[in-house]
Amino acid sequence: MAEEEVLIEVDAVQAVYGDDCIVLDTYPPHLHIHIKPRTADISSQQFVEAVLGIQAGPQYPREPPHIRIVESKGLDEQRQSRLLTGIQLKAYELSSCLMLVALCEEAVEMLSSMNHPDGNCPLCLNPLVEEDAGDNILPFMKLMSCYHCFHWWWNWLQSQKEFHATNSSSGLGRAYGNTTNLQAAEESTGRCPVCREVFHAKDIDHVLDLVGAHSQLSSSDATVEEDENLLQSESEKSRRQKFEAILKLQQESSGLIEPKRNEVLLPGMFLPRSIPEPMTVPTEQEHTDRSIPLVTNPTSSSNRPSTSERRSLGTRKHRGRNSRKQVQQWIKKENGNAH
Amino acid sequence: MANSNLPRRIIKETQRLLSEPAPGISASPSEENMRYFNVMILGPTQSPYEGGVFKLELFLPEEYPMAAPKLGRICLDILKDKWSPALQIRTVLLSIQALLSAPNPDDPLSENIAKHWKTNEAEAVETAKEWTLLYASGA
Numbered sequence: 340m341a342e343e344e345v346l347i348e349v350d351a352v353q354a355v356y357g358d359d360c361i362v363l364d365t366y367p368p369h370l371h372i373h374i375k376p377r378t379a380d381i382s383s384q385q386f387v388e389a390v391l392g393i394q395a396g397p398q399y400p401r402e403p404p405h406i407r408i409v410e411s412k413g414l415d416e417q418r419q420s421r422l423l424t425g426i427q428l429k430a431y432e433l434s435s436c437l438m439l440v441a442l443c444e445e446a447v448e449m450l451s452s453m454n455h456p457d458g459n460c461p462l463c464l465n466p467l468v469e470e471d472a473g474d475n476i477l478p479f480m481k482l483m484s485c486y487h488c489f490h491w492w493w494n495w496l497q498s499q500k501e502f503h504a505t506n507s508s509s510g511l512g513r514a515y516g517n518t519t520n521l522q523a524a525e526e527s528t529g530r531c532p533v534c535r536e537v538f539h540a541k542d543i544d545h546v547l548d549l550v551g552a553h554s555q556l557s558s559s560d561a562t563v564e565e566d567e568n569l570l571q572s573e574s575e576k577s578r579r580q581k582f583e584a585i586l587k588l589q590q591e592s593s594g595l596i597e598p599k600r601n602e603v604l605l606p607g608m609f610l611p612r613s614i615p616e617p618m619t620v621p622t623e624q625e626h627t628d629r630s631i632p633l634v635t636n637p638t639s640s641s642n643r644p645s646t647s648e649r650r651s652l653g654t655r656k657h658r659g660r661n662s663r664k665q666v667q668q669w670i671k672k673e674n675g676n677a678h
Numbered sequence: 679m680a681n682s683n684l685p686r687r688i689i690k691e692t693q694r695l696l697s698e699p700a701p702g703i704s705a706s707p708s709e710e711n712m713r714y715f716n717v718m719i720l721g722p723t724q725s726p727y728e729g730g731v732f733k734l735e736l737f738l739p740e741e742y743p744m745a746a747p748k749l750g751r752i753c754l755d756i757l758k759d760k761w762s763p764a765l766q767i768r769t770v771l772l773s774i775q776a777l778l779s780a781p782n783p784d785d786p787l788s789e790n791i792a793k794h795w796k797t798n799e800a801e802a803v804e805t806a807k808e809w810t811l812l813y814a815s816g817a
Contacts, residue, residue, distance in 0.1 A: 461764035462743065464690040532764035575696060578706055582716055585731050585816045594813030595733070 342366055345399065348437045355440055368439065369394045371409055374446045376454035386456045386481060386488065387413035389422065391446055393439060400437050403430035412486040415457045425449050456481065456488040461533050463490050487533045684712050688738060691767050703771045705736065713738040717771060721814070722779040726806035731816030734774070736767065746770075752777070753785040 349368045353360050359373035372391045378384040389411040395404035406426050408419055429445045430438060456467040460479065467479055467488050481488045530537055589595050692712065695705050702720035707713075717734035721727025737748040746761035747770055754773055756765060786792030795802040 463687050465686075530762075532762040535762070572696075575706060578696075578704060579716075582704070582706070582718060585718070586733060588816070589731070589733070589814065592813055592815070594815075 344437060345395070348439050352439050352443065356443065367395045367397050367399055368404075370439070372443050372446075374443065374450055376451040377447060378451075378454065382483065383481060384454075386454050386486065387411070387418070387450055388486075389414060389419075389446070389450065391426070391443070393442065395439075401435050403427075403434055403438070404442075406430060406442070413456060413488075414453065418453050418457065422446065422449050422453065460488070460490040465490060482531050482536075482538050484538050485531050485534050485536045487531050489532070687743060688712065695767060700768055700772055700775075702775060703768075705767060705771060713742075715767065719771065719775050719778070720816070721810060722775060725779045726803045727778050727810050727814070729816070730810035730814030732778070732814055734771075736770075738767075749774075751787050753782065753787060 345368060346366060349362060349365055349370070352370060352372070353362065356372055359375075361371040363369040363371065370393045372393065373388070374391050375388045376385055390409040392407045392409045393404050394406075396402055406423065408423055411419055414422070426442055426446050426449070429442055433441055456479065458467065459465060460467050467490065479488050479490045586595070692707055699705070702722065704718045705715045707715050715736040715738075717736050719732045719734065721730035721732065734749060739745050739748060743763040743766075746757050746765075747767060749757060749770070752774060754770075754777060756762075756770065756773060781795065783792040783795040786795075791802070794805070
């Protein structure tokens with residue numbers, strides 16, 4: 340008799356949720372229900388979803404069913420646990436009533452109130468949804484398959500497109516809102532920067548019309564002052580000192596693989612006499628890739644022509660001198676650079 | 679000057695790197711060029727590089743974050759074809775730290791050392807420990 344009622348209830352759940360309901364067991368009922376927030380079926384407005392597992396025991400409905408979140412999209416842990424506790428609470432409230440449909444409806448209700456993307460945009464690192472942004476809110480896009488959301492989508496589509504166009508060397512800043520690019524973007528597929536899942540043109544259909552309207556977003560709104568403060572902070576100063584100290588120590592034990600010093604023989608430089616024999620140590624050393632611009636090179640001075648500096652960086656002569664046993668060094672005479 | 683047009687994203691990353699540094703990793707921008715970072719990675723515990731301090735130079739190219747940071751010759755897929763703009767300086771440095779814990783002799787910088795590592799790992803690890811102590815010690 341009780342079993343019959345429960346079976347009728349399972350039928351009702353199936354009738355309400357159709358394909359979104361998977362019945363694993365009819366009695367005691369064990370269901371997976373795909374829950375979406377109410378967005379009038381506009382899927383581009385849907386940022387979260389969940390599959391709810393409801394498993395009742397033979398004592399149901401006297402004992403509430405076990406509820407868990409089987410999987411979810413777009414929900415951070417906090418909202419996941421809020422959703423779960425909310426439904427469990429409802430289950431206790433309705434204890435000894437048939438509650439399956441009511442629980443699902445509660446879940447839909449709660450999801451509708453949580454239907455917003457969470458956290459920061461993984462590309463520009465600004466919060467995706469700012470509480471007090473008002474009308475100033477930046478548009479963002481949602482990838483339809485994985486629910487990952489981004490600001491800055493136009494830059495990014497552009498770079499995806501360029502990537503597929505066999506990496507043309509052009510910069511990203513060029514030709515925003517150009518219609519041919521737009522068409523190319525429409526046809527192409529790409530990968531989500533977060534989960535690398537392939538997405539297709541239809542995934543981004545819903546934002547393509549925004550592209551023209553907000554073409555210049557987020558290009559170069561730089562604020563440097565806060566940065567200067569950061570760099571001058573006490574903790575930064577002490578960090579830099581620590582860094583220098585360790586470097587000096589490692590340099591003394593010849594632990595650093597350093598760029599060639601751009602040594603040029605200048606009038607007035609001499610080799611100290613006290614060293615007995617110039618040890619020839621033709622140690623082959625791993626050289627590091629010097630594609631990185633050497634911004635902080637303490638030895639580069641302004642009184643040398645820059646061309647010779649560059650040339651001396653490239654040469655491989657005098658290699659032995661930079662090896663582990665650094666025994667001698669050119670020394671500048673005090674007044675060598677005076678004129 | 680290179681600092682005058684720094685994208686907000688780089689500023690945000692820098693702030694977070696400085697205020698919440700990842701354990702064993704320190705990255706601080708150069709005063710002259712905020713796209714240039716002095717990086718120190720501590721050798722991971724339980725690895726042959728434990729006790730060592732490893733210096734790196736990291737440079738953010740103009741296209742960053744659409745292009746990967748430049749880091750010299752480190753064989754890591756995310757620095758090449760697997761780069762994604764959702765990765766950050768922090769994630770790159772964490773990957774390098776992880777590489778110290780689990781070196782990949784199939785994609786080496788030095789063929790000789792890779793061969794040594796593959797034929798006699800115990801001995802290669804000993805050498806790595808010795809050299810770490812000798813050349814990379816931070817104290």
